[in-house]
Amino acid sequence: MTRTSGGSAPLTRATEAAIREGIISGRYAPGARLRERELSEELGVSRLPVREALRNLRHDGFIMTSAHKGATVRTMSADDVDELFDLRTRLEPFAAERAARRYAEGDVHEGLTAAMEATAEATESGSLEHIMTANADFHASVVEAAGHGLLSELMAPILSRSRWLFAMTAFRDPHLEFQAHHEIYHAISHGNDRLARLTMAAHIEAGRGPSLLAVGADAAVDDGRAAPPPREPGTG
Secondary structure, eight states: OOOOOTTOHHHHHHHHHHHHHHHHHTSSOTTOBOOHHHHHHHHTSOHHHHHHHHHHHHHTTSEEEETTTEEEEOOOOHHHHHHHHHHHHHHHHHHHHHHHHHHHTTOOOHHHHHHHHHHHHHHHHTOHHHHHHHHHHHHHHHHHHTTOHHHHHHHHHHHHHHHHHHHHTTTBOHHHHHHHHHHHHHHHHTTOHHHHHHHHHHHHHHTHHHHHHHHHHHHHHHTTOOOOSOOOSOBO
8 A cells, every 4th residue: 555645735744744643642542433524624624635644644554444443543562563663773773873974974964963952952841742752853863864765765654653652651761861862963973883873773672661561551451451550751
């Protein structure tokens, strides 16, 4: 299945972004039905861009469709998390390594510096929403700094799903996350490609356990089983 843009691409993209943000934020919970009519009324658009947006979100793994229920928000499983991290631990260290090599050659990416500064400001603010956005933007900026077009295309849906997990793992210490990002940035900005690869790989792998815990907790709630204690504010 391929992504579609239809005859009104900007409207479809805006609709898709709004629904995706609703899923990531938890406004549309895992398993919730996404009805075209209700979404079109809520977003103030016709049903066509909603239909196209849902197709794209299915392609990116955010929703599932069935003949009986229509479109529903996907419930991320432990296997989904493992598959996501298997890819991230291979692709993002490569991105960090390549970005560091470009820095060593004098090809400085200002967007990465801005993303690092935004991460520092968000962590200092303590705002969960700002922290999650800044952390996601930092990872996206590392990929962008790698200057590899195909990698950027491959990483787009992976980073989108990662943002979803960031929201699920809001119990993690934002200061530890910031420290890890700072170490990655330091390695890249100093052109140390080997250290950039290793620090990124360690950082990504460190998120696997909390993410598996998060989807396990969500599954426990969905199944009616006892859930773990409430999460402390933080970041993913």
